[in-house]
Amino acid sequence: MLLRPPPAPPNVRHGYTRVSTRGQSADSQIARLEAAGCQRVFVDVGYSSRLEDRPDWNRAREATNRPGDELVIPALDRVAGTETIAINIIQSFAASGVRLLSLDEPWMDIDTSTAMGEAMLKILATLAELRVSMIRENTRRGVEFARSQGRVGGRPTVMSAERIEAARKMREEDLSYAQIGRVLGVGTSSVRRALTN
Known part of the structure; x- marks a missing residue:
């Protein structure tokens, strides 16, 4: 009697997203990925898309490592902040047989083994760089x-005029920034900024 190997488990569909600062919420992005059928969503908080080494990004790559697995992202700028990173990521996924799918860029599911796929890859990378440049430019104009x-x-300062005056007097008495902060109930960096600006 021939023994058949057990069937391979079904391919997985996981999600990944990222927010740049700890003050941002990824809830809406997570909800989109879960609605897209992701069994698990990996989230990096406080990491730039220009960093290729991110804890949950690495975990997401490890969890979707078989041909036919799918990793879904809200948009390419969640994973790639430069043209080089975008190209490397897409080529890496294509080589491993894992599908990288973007909710905002549905045309991103391309076959890079063909000439048309290679051309699409270059266009995609250019658009990713353009997106990041536009965000940076819009931020600069807003500021x-x-x-x-x-x-x-930025955030309003906790150092009122009264606190600054009190801090100055305490510095004249040779108290450290940390000691002043404890007395005033504010952070050391807030005291240092107020007294050095």
């Missing part, structure tokens, strides 16, 4: 406009 309106941007 410049805010400054022209008298707004500096």
